Amino acid sequence: MQSLFPIEIDSAEAMKAFGAKLSNQLSSGDILALIGDLGAGKTHLTQGIAEALGRTDAVTSPTFSLVNEYTDCSPELIHFDWYRMDSPEELLAIGWEDYLDRDAILVIEWPDRFPEMIPPASHCIHIEHTPTGRHLSYALA
Structure with missing residues (x-):
């Protein structure tokens, strides 16, 4: 995954x-933590993932x-x-620990609200606004 980053994105479709x-x-x-301000494109990125998964x-x-x-x-x-x-505690109340045991890909918007709840080795994508679009970078949790 690291080889895909960093990348510049210039539109919602991109x-x-x-x-x-x-x-x-x-x-x-896999757990994918998407970190970025309002309007950064977290949901658009998730839409592309979901569409590719069927x-x-x-x-x-x-x-x-x-x-x-x-x-x-x-x-x-x-x-x-x-x-x-x-x-x-609110995250735990909706069943976070149960979701971690599911055979699924988990995508989290705003994971920086509770970074202590992100398991080690989760994939973190940072999305930053730039004058020409968005800059995406990658790190492991």
Whole structure:
């Protein structure tokens, strides 16, 4: 995965296309932590991943639902948004530990809210606004 980074993305469609490319590097049990400001493109990246994994219906940010499960993807994709959560206890209350045991890819928006809840060896993508689009970099948790 490291070989895909750093990369400059100049549009929402390019972000989705990069998500599709990124999906080839992911497998069941992987955790992808997406770190970036509002409007950085976290959901667009997730949409590209989901579409490449077989999702045909809409993929939306789980800002209010906190988690969206896409069981029609192969492997399954579980998409979290921690933005509206107030504590790690709230994350545990929605079953975070159970999700970690699922045979799925977990994608987390706003993981920097509770970095202590991100397991070691999770894939972290930092998305930064630039004058011409977005700059994406990669690190392991």
